[in-house]
Amino acid sequence: MGRKILLAHDHVPGIQGYEVYRQHGGYNSVEKAIKTMSPEAVVEEVKKSGLRGRGGAGFPTGMKWSFLAKPEGVPRYLVCNADESEPGTFKDRYLMSRIPHTLVEGMITSSYALGVNTAYIYIRGEYFYIVSILEKAIAEAYANGWLGKNILGSGYNLDLYVQVGAGAYICGEETALLESLEGKRGNPRIKPPFPAIAGLYGCPTVVNNVETLAAVSFIVNEGGDEYAKIGIGKSAGTKLISASGHINKPGVYEIEMGISVEDFIFSEEYCGGISNGKKLKAVVAGGSSVPILPADKILHLANGEKRLMSYESLADGGFGGGTMLGSGGFIVMDEDTSIVENLFTFARFYHHESCGQCSPCREGTAWMEKILHKMIDGHATVADIDLLWEIQAKIEGNTICPLGDAAAWPVASAIRHFRSEFEEYVKNPKVINKVTRMAV
Amino acid sequence: MSDIKFSKETLALANQIIARYPEGKQKSALIPLLHLAQAEFDGWLSPEVMDYVASLLHIQNIEAYEVASFYSMFNLKPVGKCMIEVCRTSSCWLRGANEVIAHLENKLGIKEGETTADGMFTLKAVECLGSCGTAPMMMIGAQFHENLTHEKLDAIIDTCKQDGKRKTYLDSVVVDNY
Numbered sequence: 001m002g003r004k005i006l007l008a009h010d011h012v013p014g015i016q017g018y019e020v021y022r023q024h025g026g027y028n029s030v031e032k033a034i035k036t037m038s039p040e041a042v043v044e045e046v047k048k049s050g051l052r053g054r055g056g057a058g059f060p061t062g063m064k065w066s067f068l069a070k071p072e073g074v075p076r077y078l079v080c081n082a083d084e085s086e087p088g089t090f091k092d093r094y095l096m097s098r099i100p101h102t103l104v105e106g107m108i109t110s111s112y113a114l115g116v117n118t119a120y121i122y123i124r125g126e127y128f129y130i131v132s133i134l135e136k137a138i139a140e141a142y143a144n145g146w147l148g149k150n151i152l153g154s155g156y157n158l159d160l161y162v163q164v165g166a167g168a169y170i171c172g173e174e175t176a177l178l179e180s181l182e183g184k185r186g187n188p189r190i191k192p193p194f195p196a197i198a199g200l201y202g203c204p205t206v207v208n209n210v211e212t213l214a215a216v217s218f219i220v221n222e223g224g225d226e227y228a229k230i231g232i233g234k235s236a237g238t239k240l241i242s243a244s245g246h247i248n249k250p251g252v253y254e255i256e257m258g259i260s261v262e263d264f265i266f267s268e269e270y271c272g273g274i275s276n277g278k279k280l281k282a283v284v285a286g287g288s289s290v291p292i293l294p295a296d297k298i299l300h301l302a303n304g305e306k307r308l309m310s311y312e313s314l315a316d317g318g319f320g321g322g323t324m325l326g327s328g329g330f331i332v333m334d335e336d337t338s339i340v341e342n343l344f345t346f347a348r349f350y351h352h353e354s355c356g357q358c359s360p361c362r363e364g365t366a367w368m369e370k371i372l373h374k375m376i377d378g379h380a381t382v383a384d385i386d387l388l389w390e391i392q393a394k395i396e397g398n399t400i401c402p403l404g405d406a407a408a409w410p411v412a413s414a415i416r417h418f419r420s421e422f423e424e425y426v427k428n429p430k431v432i433n434k435v436t437r438m439a440v
Numbered sequence: 441m442s443d444i445k446f447s448k449e450t451l452a453l454a455n456q457i458i459a460r461y462p463e464g465k466q467k468s469a470l471i472p473l474l475h476l477a478q479a480e481f482d483g484w485l486s487p488e489v490m491d492y493v494a495s496l497l498h499i500q501n502i503e504a505y506e507v508a509s510f511y512s513m514f515n516l517k518p519v520g521k522c523m524i525e526v527c528r529t530s531s532c533w534l535r536g537a538n539e540v541i542a543h544l545e546n547k548l549g550i551k552e553g554e555t556t557a558d559g560m561f562t563l564k565a566v567e568c569l570g571s572c573g574t575a576p577m578m579m580i581g582a583q584f585h586e587n588l589t590h591e592k593l594d595a596i597i598d599t600c601k602q603d604g605k606r607k608t609y610l611d612s613v614v615v616d617n618y
Contacts, residue, residue, distance in 0.1 A: 075462070087529045087568040118462075125475070125513045126569050128582045128609045161460045166471050167512030169567070183470035183503075185510040201465055244531040244572035251573045288530060288568075329572070331531055345533045349567045355510075 002256035003230055005218045005238050018140035021101040027146055029109045029217035034154045042113035048224030050236030055081055055209030056327040058311050067196035069204040077205040078116040080213055082123040085169040086287035088329025091240035092210035094252040096130050100137035106213035108146055109220050111158050114206055118159050122177050125166040134162050169353035173401045174207040187357045188401035211240055232258030235310035239328050246334035248272035260306040262299050278334035285314055286326020288346050289406035291413030293323050339418045340425045344372040350407035361404040364395040378429040385422045389415050444492045450476055466497050470507055479608035484515040520555045520562035521606040525579045528565045531572030540576045543593050581607030
């Protein structure tokens with residue numbers, strides 16, 4: 001069994017409520033930080049821990065924090081990115097709805113470290129039911145003196161609010177999120193300036209993912225060095241993986257980074273193998289945006305060694321032969337899956353979610369969806385595969401925010417690894433939608 | 441001027457939300473207030489309703505329109521009392537989202553994107569709702585319906601019909617123990 005940090009008390013009855021959470025060591029990190037540590041010392045522990053952003057980009061959290069500008073007399077903000085919308089990802093939802101206090105605690109400790117007096121949780125609108133769960137947890141934290149004025153008699157003040165979105169994948173991009181939090185359309189901003197300099201209301205702001213902030217409590221309690229011992233190399237700590245698709249046991253798993261992909265898919269502790277005794281065909285390992293890999297490439301590196309669940313191992317081989325850990329949205333496809341049709345659902349998604357600000361993304365995502373639609377309708381030719389390739393190449397790197405890249409990579413990787421299937425498909429489209437897939 | 445106004449309770453909640461933001465930044469409350477308005481005024485945002493929300497925040501009407509038209513969850517046209525939003529992206533598609541849509545089209549006698557003649561149901565296919573591990577799934581109001589089967593779908597529709605109430609994103613819901 002791997003070590004659990006975030007989900008250590010997941011199955012304790014009543015862990016959603018304050019009393020039980022507190023009995024299991026909840027809010028100890030706030031107490032330790034405020035009573036015994038300077039804000040700088042907390043940042044130092046987070047740097048030592050090697051914690052990296054769990055939303056998808058994997059940027060070192062301590063470094064992100066150290067970029068935060070601290071001009072005199074200007075408020076700073078901490079914003080939690082709970083806009084989890086990357087297809088295949090549902091870990092933040094799991095964490096927030098089952099152990100809401102773990103996010104509240106992490107945010108208080110992190111806010112103290114950053115010298116923040118107002119923090120917001122920006123949660124996607126479709127998770128509306130979690131808003132009341134979080135607000136209840138926040139109210140309990142206020143009632144018990146962990147939030148509000150003069151926390152633990154330290155003179156430190158913090159207010160925490162939940163802000164709900166309204167259905168826009170793009171608001172998971174941190175500057176689009178800030179625009180949305182300001183009551184605007186979710187159009188990403190041009191960077192620089194980065195939010196650490198000019199974020200919410202033009203003030204210095206840190207935006208961190210739910211899972212990232214939740215991990216801070218352990219780091220403060222046990223020390224950054226202790227956290228860094230878990231995992232493998234530069235992939236320190238544990239990671240929540242959202243497993244879905246054709247597996248026997250879909251769900252959220254906390255893994256110690258460094259276990260093999262093969263173990264993750266086939267062991268009973270995790271996904272429990274491919275459903276209905278089918279063979280593994282392909283995996284999208286880190287949410288819809290990351291390159292899809294065929295079975296042999298996801299299980300093994302080019303040198304034949306086992307591929308591991310870590311930032312480095314999943315990326316091994318570059319874009320030609322590797323992928324990314326991303327958000328940890330792990331989508332498994334069995335041998336009957338049509339790569340072309342699955343790609344169509346991704347292309348349709350990115351077209352729907354493009355904010356429309358940059359031409360390559362706005363127009364390109366539309367054309368990619370159209371061409372794939374044409375394939376499914378049975379009117380495409382082999383030339384359309386090349387056209388698809390050409391369009392994705394013209395989007396990548398040519399947009400303000402990473403949504404353009406995110407839309408291009410699934411297309412590029414599907415063609416790169418499954419070109420013959422595309423060719424076969426345009427000659428003889430067989431729409432797999434008609435195959436019964438629902439449980440009976 | 442129209443007579444669109446929040447109830448006393450909703451107005452109090454709206455003011456409480458507005459107070460969360462710093463002085464002069466009340467526009468931040470726009471999305472939450474549009475949600476309140478959509479839930480209170482028959483499930484959609486008419487121009488009059490958006491104007492009312494804008495007036496509460498002392499912003500131009502167009503600032504409310506441009507936001508309402510950007511986000512998928514705001515309806516700019518009337519919808520049925522129960523808007524069924526079926527997730528159709530990869531993980532749900534892999535586990536039968538198309539069958540869910542076909543089943544509902546057949547049962548309700550409408551196509552995806554349409555509303556039943558009695559105004560009870562609107563069927564909408566939407567993008568990933570973050571419930572991939574319990575696919576296929578759909579939401580009605582704030583309620584997630586997960587691990588759908590043909591039998592479950594029939595039962596959900598029947599319950600909605602008997603209940604007859606409008607479902608909103610602000611409903612309190614049963615949280616699945618997934």
